[in-house]
Amino acid sequence: MSKPRYLTAPKISLLVLVNLYCSSGIPSSATIPVLSFILSYSYPSAPSAARAPRSDNRQDASCSIQAFEDVLQSHASNMPGRTLLDVFLKHMWEMNSFDALFDLFDRLGDLIARPREDTTQDEPLQRTYLSQTSPLGALVRRARVEFVRLQFDDAIKLWSAFIAYRAPTAQWTKRLAGLASSGVDIVAADMGLEPSDGLYEVAYGHLSEEEDGGLTLSIDDLERLLDVQLDRLQRLGCRVPDEMKDPLRDMLESSTAAPRQAHLVQFFDAWKAGDYTLAFDTLHRYFDYAMQARERIHYQYALLHMAILQADFGCFGEAIAAINETIATARENQDIHCLNFSLNWLQHMSKAYPKQMKRAGYMGMLGSEKEGLAFLKAKARETRTYNLLSATLLNEAKLCLLTGEPVPRAFEHLYQSSHLNLKEDIGNYSCHMLFQSALFSRLGVTYLSGVYCELLLNAYHHGCPLDECLRATGRRAFLVSNQALQRGRYEEALNFLGSIDPSSHRSLKSHQYIFLCTGLVKLRRAMHRTDWTATDALLSSLKPDSSTDPELSFLLAESRIDCLVARGLYSEAFSTIEELSVTLKEEGADVMQRITILLAKADLFRRSGKPEQGFSVALRAASVSFKARLMPCLWIAVGMLANILNSIAEFNAGARMLHAVIPQALENVDHSVSGTLYSHLGDSYMGLAGVKDPSTPQGARLRATHVSRAEMYIDRARECFKRVENLDGECAQLMKKAIIAKLRGDEQLAEEWAQNHNRVWEEGMGRIGHGDTRV
Known part of the structure; x- marks a missing residue:
């Protein structure tokens, strides 16, 4: 049986409950729970970073009769001795014929009509009328429109599904058992038809063979379910949960035509799994849908996803071509949101991967980084795109730290972004916490840096992107290994990384990040133990590629330099330092990374018997560290200066x-x-x-x-x-x-x-x- 377009047996039950509410059949104490129940199954709620998601596999797309029992059984009705569930089931079983289903929709039409001034005595005095623009009014109006559009065969199927849906409640009470004694249809009972009769078998003989029991999802429910999965995939950067894969596959196979969201869900799942062949295939299907349906908005967002996929795959030239086409299409369609997001993504890529972007031919579209951020901020304010404005303010704070500008200015941009998040209810908590963790780490307040990582992992991990949770986990592991308050804390850091949810390893990029973090901790332990065999093995296995996180790439390069210096290979270490210094200068890298290279060069001069040259380099590193308030670097630089002073x-x-x-x-x-x-x-x-x-x-x-x-x-x-x-x-x-x-x-x-x-x-x-x- 093909899926219905909108109306299903659970929606009919919701409409019965709406009719009961409007007829003042619900006491005031149960009003809020009942309305919350109706709206939760009619309109999906916005996700929250601080609230754990529901574990329901169906994601609230369809509710069973047990859900009605759970919410109604604990509330008393206006009738003495009866619960609200008794009254609800009474109304359900009073619909004892196909004609009664039509009567229900006729009564629902009266709920959204304005009461006449000449009210007769027969009309009830206490009745709730629904506004046409209210959520309940919109639910009723669409249900009536969809019911009118139903063909006779589809209406019969809907009535049969409703009979099977309410069947488990036939023996709820003695009163209800008497009401249900007439069978599934009172017309058949008046005609004396029994289940063994041929006419009865033609009309209702298939009820015993229903596989879904009336719980078949409608196309609208399926699209809403896919929207929930798509929002989770895009917002959290994870894959489809294992317990959700089989139900989704069954739902899509039973549908005559797959919704457009299904292609995007399959695309994100294949992309995060590292199956780029399937990812390109499903994305091309999404392209075909956009062109056949002549929906250009889908076309430009498909281009945007293509650019992101190409960049993640390491093909930056193709990514630039795709993002340029996205920007052109967004301008043509006047889609400001897509245009601003594309420009913001292009700005982020030019900063995160400057070498690869220049090699691919990107010369900059928004000028310098400050000019680009100022442009994005102005456009976000014009279009009231507050999430983009918040992200731009946070990027300005990051730029202040990277370029060594005063720290109070970075705090100013951070607090502006935080205020905007609270005012406009923007769930950008994880980015702020990671930034504050890095900020306090640079200021030398390691305890606060660790607190922000723990807060993100323990309180906000449900609504945070997977990449940012992994970044917080890696930073927390590095803090544990750096602090090393007692012997064996390296093992604690490794155990901390090993305690990550196994589902995180299902994403290729996440698995690579965990692999690199674990390898860096082991590499640091091997270097401290002077285990050069393990150090060489780890360095050879931890070579970064073009898609590796820039921060981890620098940590790997720094560890390689430390290893060469510790083993006395000064010439090779000096060449590596010079190459890395030139690369960082060309890319406009973080000031902290450049100071770290200066300190490594000063230490190399001291070890090679040239303390005077090392003194000038260490003095410059100390001066820049003091201006930028990079306290850990300042302490190391002062220690280097003191060591050089001791040598002279x-x-x-x-x-x-x-x-x-x-x-x-x-x-x-x-x-x-x-x-x-x-x-x-x-x-x-x-x-x-x-x-x-x-x-x-x-x-x-x-x-x-x-x-x-x-x-x-x-x-x-x-x-x-x-x-x-x-x-x-x-x-x-x-x-x-x-x-x-x-x-x-x-x-x-x-x-x-x-x-x-x-x-x-x-x-x-x-x-x-x-x-x-x-x-």
Whole structure:
């Protein structure tokens, strides 16, 4: 049986409930629950980021008779001793003939008519009339129009479906059992027809063979169900749930013609699964539908999806051609929303993948990035496209951070966007939380950065895009591994990444992101443990491609440089740093990434015996970090300057600089940075002890004091390196302790520290032998 266009048995039951409400058959205490129930199954509710979605597989497209029982059974009616469910079922079973179905729609027509001034005494005094523009009025008017359009055969099928739908309630009460004793049709009972008669079998013999039991969805319900799935796929970037795939397939197969939304649902599911062949096939079918139906709005949005798919596939030249065609079509059709979204997407791609876009021939359509954002913001205000305006303000805040502009200006744009979200009810919470997490991380407030990630993952993950949830998970894992408050926190970070919902791995891009995050954590652990075999294996398996996230690509490049420096391959490390520096400058990359490269170059100069050249580079990095309020980079740069000052015998200046930044660095809870600063401070005090004259009592006392302080800071540095499992750093501090003991003349203590050094190194090598180096 083909699907009905609009009317189904559940909608007939909703109309009976509407008629009962308008006839004042519902008490005031049950008004809100009943109206909420009717509207929830008539009009889909807007999704909310802070509310978990319903687990109903049918997505509220059709309701069973049990749903009516659940909402009506707990409310008393105006009749003593009867519930609202009793009254509702009484009205349902009073429709005891095909002619009674026509009477129902005739009565519904009176509900939306204006009451006459000359009301007769026979007309009820208490009656609710529906406005033609109200939700209930629109429901009634469309139902009557669709019923009038029904052919006789379709009307008979609708009546048969309604009989099968209400059949399970025949024995609800004794009163109802008596009402239902006449059978499915009172006309047949008056004629003396029984189920064994031929005429009865012709009319109602197929009821026992109904497979759907009257629950067949209409085409309108199917389109609404597909709209819900499509909204979820577009908004969250996920795939169709496994429990929804089979019902959707059955519904589409039973329909004579697949709705246009079905092609888009299949396209998004195939795209996120990485099946680009099927994705292109279904998108072309969507193209064909748009051209055959002569609906140009579908054509331009199909072009937009084609551009996004081509970019995700890595074909930026084809993506630019498709987006240019989208912009031209949107201008022709005067679709401002599609035009603004296309320009915003093009602006985002030119910033996220500048090298690939320039290689594909894109020279910029909106001028500089500031000019482009100003244009988009002006257009969004003109057209009152508040979601685009909110996203543009947030992009301006991001631009302030990337270019090193004052942080208060970034906060200003952020608060403007947040105010717009609250005022216009824009569910853009995840982008704001991720931005605030990155902002506080740059300011050195690591705790707040982690809090925003946890808030997104625990409170708003239901309505947030999958990519942003994964980004928050990866950032939280990096924070856990960076903080490393105790041994084994790398395992905690890996367990945190491993606890991600398995459904996230069903999307190819999401799986690749989780793979890279897990590999980066393992790579950092292997480098700290000096496990170069595992490091080489991980670096070879984590080579990024053109579609990799730019932030992860830079982290991989930074890890490769750190590995080369730690292994003493200075020439290769310097070449890699220069190539990456030129690339970042051409792309106009994040100021934090450029400062990180400057610090790596300064450290390389220091290690290669040219501290004077490293001093100028580190000083420039410290100056830019201070202006941009990049506090972690500032602390590392100051530590680098202090180390260089120690190497040129300026111990007092180095110690003063370190004492100024160590208290702030400790608040960041980054033990790797803290251990490095403590190590440099210990070197400064050892240098100060060396310049004191031990022949005088005051000189000897100051020398002993400086050596004691140096030992204290070396112990602190050793504890920090131990917590992050930095084997080289921990062993270097143990060697310093042995040298100090030897300088004091205590050969036995020096031997003990040397043995501790060998023991720690052997334990570290033992952990490498039993460790897991797989990605």
